[in-house]
Amino acid sequence: DIQMTQSPSSLSASVGDRVTITCRASQSIGRYLNWYQQKPGQAPKLLIYAASSLQTDVPSRFSGAGSGTDFILTISSLQPGDFVFYYCQQSYTIPRTFGQGTRVEIK
């Protein structure tokens, strides 16, 4: 199975800050990497697919980059609703696997 490792596990930031979250795959997965946002008590929501494609209706402050084994999610200017959890997920092979998650907290 492909292991997905996110870093950091949590981070503290302020409204307006630029933050990056890293996701590393245990083997090359090309660009088969997706990012999800999850708010407490809600289902995950797709933000980025194919490493860098922005899902419809997702604000442009979210962006993704990377290929192979190393990927990043960038939020260019944190907004109040962005202080939640983020997960990466590989779709290169079965079983689909997720990173352990990153919690973005208000400083």
Add this chain to the structure above:
Amino acid sequence: EVQLVESGGGLVQPGGSLRLSCAASGFTFSNYWMSWVRQAPGKGLEWVANIKPDGSEKYYVDSVKGRFTISRDNAKNSLHLQMNSLRAEDTAVYYCARSYGGNSGYWYFDLWGRGTLVTVSA
């Protein structure tokens, strides 16, 4: 409205069984791969199983192989997960999710239900 609605969760004893359902509406259900994804309390996401649009292919995470069975009824726009020999570690919110790959082949979960809680405890 395009949506997925799960049902069937509840409290079950270890070794027991439960059948989850997911009702799809607002889209052509029979065109999509579908998955179950779970999340243990306070933990991350874990993909459980998926099924091809015509039901001819099914895949499972190792920890549920031989115990869980995914199925679908395209005539009723419904997805199911039969869970047998349940263990405490199966306790989680179970989400139904639609997979989309389009022409690019880059698959992702683009539609999720709100989930149903399964608690395995004596």
